[in-house]
Amino acid sequence: MIVNGYSYKNIKKAANFLKKGEPIAFPTETVYGLGANIYNKKSVAKIFEIKQRPFFDPLIVHIANLKQLEEVAKIEDERIYLLAKHFWPGPLTLILPKQKRISYLITAGLETVAIRMPSNIIALSLIQELDSPIAAPSANLFTHLSPTTAQHVLKQLGNKIKLILDGGKTTCGVESTILSIEKNKKPVVLRMGGLPIENIEKIIGKIINPTKKSQKVLAPGNLKNHYAPQKPLIIINNEKEIPKYLKNNKQKIGYLAFQKINNKKILSDYKILSSQGDFKEAASNFFDYLHQLDDGPAEIILAEKIKEVNLGKAMMERLTKAAHR
Numbered sequence: 001m002i003v004n005g006y007s008y009k010n011i012k013k014a015a016n017f018l019k020k021g022e023p024i025a026f027p028t029e030t031v032y033g034l035g036a037n038i039y040n041k042k043s044v045a046k047i048f049e050i051k052q053r054p055f056f057d058p059l060i061v062h063i064a065n066l067k068q069l070e071e072v073a074k075i076e077d078e079r080i081y082l083l084a085k086h087f088w089p090g091p092l093t094l095i096l097p098k099q100k101r102i103s104y105l106i107t108a109g110l111e112t113v114a115i116r117m118p119s120n121i122i123a124l125s126l127i128q129e130l131d132s133p134i135a136a137p138s139a140n141l142f143t144h145l146s147p148t149t150a151q152h153v154l155k156q157l158g159n160k161i162k163l164i165l166d167g168g169k170t171t172c173g174v175e176s177t178i179l180s181i182e183k184n185k186k187p188v189v190l191r192m193g194g195l196p197i198e199n200i201e202k203i204i205g206k207i208i209n210p211t212k213k214s215q216k217v218l219a220p221g222n223l224k225n226h227y228a229p230q231k232p233l234i235i236i237n238n239e240k241e242i243p244k245y246l247k248n249n250k251q252k253i254g255y256l257a258f259q260k261i262n263n264k265k266i267l268s269d270y271k272i273l274s275s276q277g278d279f280k281e282a283a284s285n286f287f288d289y290l291h292q293l294d295d296g297p298a299e300i301i302l303a304e305k306i307k308e309v310n311l312g313k314a315m316m317e318r319l320t321k322a323a324h325r
């Protein structure tokens with residue numbers, strides 16, 4: 001059931017479900033999360049079951065204040081407070097050494113835990129009302145498209161969860177940037193996301209980005225076939241390549257453009273991420289438009305290459321995975 005997430009009554013209701021060990025979905029500024037109380041193992045296990053997610057893929061712990069940060073992680077490096085000061089609440093997840101009380105179910109057996117303080121008021125209120133951090137992956141089925149509206153969650157998980165707090169369309173639109181910080185070492189980015197690397201480097205200096213060079217999976221969940229629509233998706237350089245895929249008009253094409261489309265007539269469906277060419281606007285529309293193209297009349301989705309600067313990196317990372325079959 002979808003309920004208004006801005007009503008305190010509903011936040012209380014959601015917190016009560018969490019207290020009883022029942023996972024619920026809630027908005028963050030990035031994507032919707034499927035949450036469980038971190039101290040209720042059965043409830044955390046249910047998340048994996050609902051999402052059909054393998055147990056080797058660890059979860060992000062969502063906190064509402066710095067007291068909870070120290071409750072879940074060991075802070076051995078001053079840079080962490082600096083990052084928290086500049087970017088929390090917001091779309092940055094830090095990988096830090098875990099405290100004993102954090103179960104290996106959450107971390108998939110790792111000695112580190114992923115933590116972030118979301119900037120969405122409903123998410124923060126929910127954590128405060130529960131008075132405990134919340135473990136939450138994105139509220140989609142494993143490998144499927146991430147949800148940026150309550151309706152996206154309903155479509156994928158509606159028959160499996162009791163409550164979805166509706167906070168409208170998420171403002172950031174792509175998942176958080178994941179950064180691993182080890183004492184006396186250069187930080188390493190494990191997933192491009194809602195906070196551009198350029199912004200982080202301004203605060204703590206050079207970040208290592210191994211995701212491009214090695215094909216090694218750094219975040220265990222960052223598999224190649226993540227974020228996949230149900231229809232085939234192909235990345236093309238620009239609009240000129242569309243006719244190749246028309247197959248004498250026998251194939252219906254849905255097109256995801258960045259800023260504009262010159263010839264809309266040959267398309268069965270299309271979406272323009274940002275007519276202003278604004279990366280923030282594009283990212284906030286990104287998953288929603290992929291969901292809509294996936295649900296619309298097209299048989300295949302062609303996606304235009306996005307310039308890999310700023311949030312363009314996060315979007316291209318997800319498109320590349322969506323195109324991998």
Ligand code: TXA
Pocket residue numbers: 028030031032033034057058059060091093095107110112113114116118136137138139174175176178190218219220221222
């Ligand atoms: O924006 C977000 O991060 C959203 C919202 C709901 O907060 N959450 C999200 O969670 O994207 P999820 O589960 O879909 O992705 C979390 C990623 C996975 O790829 C997982 O492997 C990685 O974080 N991860 C979690 N703990 C880790 C750890 N200790 N070391 C390395 N990677 C970790």
Ligand code: MG
Pocket residue numbers: 137138146
């Ligand atoms: Mg996910």
